[in-house]
Amino acid sequence: MDIRPIDDRISVSPQINPGDIAELARLGFKTLVANRPDGEEPGQPSMAELEAAAKEHGLTWIYQPVQSGNILDSDVDRFDDMIREAEAPVIAFCRTGTRCTVLWALSSARHASVDDVVSKARNAGYDVSGLTPRMAQQSGK
Template identity: 35%
Template sequence: MDLRKITDDFTVSPQIEASDIPAIVAAGFRSILCNRPDGEEVTQCCFDDVSEAAANAGLEVRSVPITSGVVTPDDLKAFNAALDEMPRPVLAYCRSGTRCTMLWTIAQYGQVEPEEILTLTGQAGYDMSGILRQLSQS
């Protein structure tokens, strides 16, 4: 498991497995947010397996699946609702963590200074400069 902290309340990760849930609980997470659709890869752990293990461990779980490279206004609304409603800290996962970080960046744009977004996401290993450039032009 490769946990990449963005803020104290939001961490991203590449794909997790149901077997990772005890370590996620031990790390202090209270919620898991899946941003990956089932079936992107043949060997990918399905959301239902993660969800069942997480719920059995007392975590809140939600799925807001995002097709890679395509974020609709409804997707962003569902992502924001999940962050607003889920107990923190939240662990969000997708294939590599990039999608989750991109969604967080879009959600924070206008509330957090772009330089701080770049610093926080960069420390986690993600370059969101392209997304921020696109947002500033819209």
């Protein structure tokens, strides 16, 4: 498991397996967010399995699938609402963690400076600098 903290509220991770969820609960995570569509690729755990494991270990489960490379403003809106309302700390996952980070960056640009968002993502191992124009647009929302 590769947990990458972004800020005090959220960390991101590549694909999580059902066996990882007990450890996430032990580490103190309260909410597990799946940004990966079910069945995106062969061999990935089913969302039903992950949801059951999350509930078994007392984590709130949020399924918010987003297509890779096709993040819409409506996806950002839903993520922004979710991250502000979810019990923290939150861990969000997708195939590599990039989708979750992009969702976080675009939603965070509404409330923080673009430079701060880019820096936090970079510290977590993700380069979102290519999203700077779109983040600047988000700041007006």
